[in-house]
Amino acid sequence: MKKENPVVTIKHLTVAYDLQPVLWNVNLAIPRGHLMAIVGPNGAGKSTLIKAIMELLKPVAGEITFDLGEHLSKKEERNLIGYVPQNGSVDWDFPATVLDVVLMGRYGHLGWMKRPKEADYALSREMLKRVGMETYENRQISQLSGGQKQRVFLARALVQQPDIYFMDEPFQGVDAQTEKTIVALLKDLKKAGKTVVVVHHDLQTVPTYFDDVTLINREVIESGPVETIFTEENLAKTYQKEANEVREELVE
Incomplete structure (x- = not known):
């Protein structure tokens, strides 16, 4: 059976802040x-x-390539990439309703000068329902709890x-029900052939939530299937701890 090409390939990527390398x-x-x-x-x-x-x-050096289909323009390629930012990186005082925020996910398809159509509203409401937020569409985004905000940004993606999909700590600060909703969503996306x-940050849930894991500490320590890469030895190397300390964290 022929092995599929990676959907994203990263080569020799180095990123720095004020000339100080963060990724090497x-x-x-x-x-x-x-x-x-x-x-x-x-x-x-x-997150970097x-x-x-x-x-x-903008990286200092390196190359990032996507394999999302042939003959795609840059705009078409970007529309096939979704992003859920960290909760703390968003300005929640922005005056917008829940439905407004989700509709923003359609702007890449519409263009900034075009108004959303009824189909865009219908799709937005469908995705709000999928994340259990359909009754909040007219609520101001600033009035939501942390878990509710995270669900809205998932719907936008x-x-x-x-x-x-790239998701930056989607489980951080959410309630148990939201975490359950996100996990179910991840599984559904995989069934639909999507990449996530x-x-x-929760080491205990990595084996049950994910297929693959990339262990990183300014550089990639190891990357591959969870069953072979997610070991006490590799985690100790990543976190620069003793293996017995990592073992205690995994069983807490």
């Missing part, structure tokens, strides 16, 4: 149709990696209908 010589292949976790300590460059892939940060890359 990252080489990574993201497999198509998989759920991948990006795992590492605080300051390891996990996602932002560099999304072209929100869904309404874009991309082939690959998630910056994740």
Whole structure:
């Protein structure tokens, strides 16, 4: 059986802030149709990696290529890439309703000067229902809880209908019900053949939530299937701890 090409290939990526390298010589292949976790300590460059892939940060060096289809324009390619930012990086005082925020996910398809059509509203409401937020469409986004806000941003990414999703700590600060909703959504996206890359911090849930894991600490320590890569030895190397310390965190 022929092995599929990676949906994203990263070669020799280096990213720096004020000339201080945050990521160094990252080489990574993201497999198509998989759920991948990006795992590492605080300051390891996990969010920076996602932002560099999304072209929100300009690398010092390196190359990032997508395999999303032949003869796509840059705009068409970008419309096939969805992004769920970190909760804390969003200005929640922006005066918009829940439905307004989700509709923003359609702007890449519409163009900035075109008004959403009834089909765009219908799709937005469908995705709000999918994340359990259909009764909140007229609520101001600033009035929502952390978990509710995260669901709305997931709906915004869904309404874009991309082939690959990048999610920056979607489980951070959410309630148990929202976490359950997100996990079910990840599984559904995989069944639909989508690729999902998630910056994740809870080591205990990596084996049950994801197919693949990339361990990173300014550079890629290891990357591949969870069953072979997610070991105490590799985690100890990533977090620069003793293996017994990692073992205690995994069983807490």
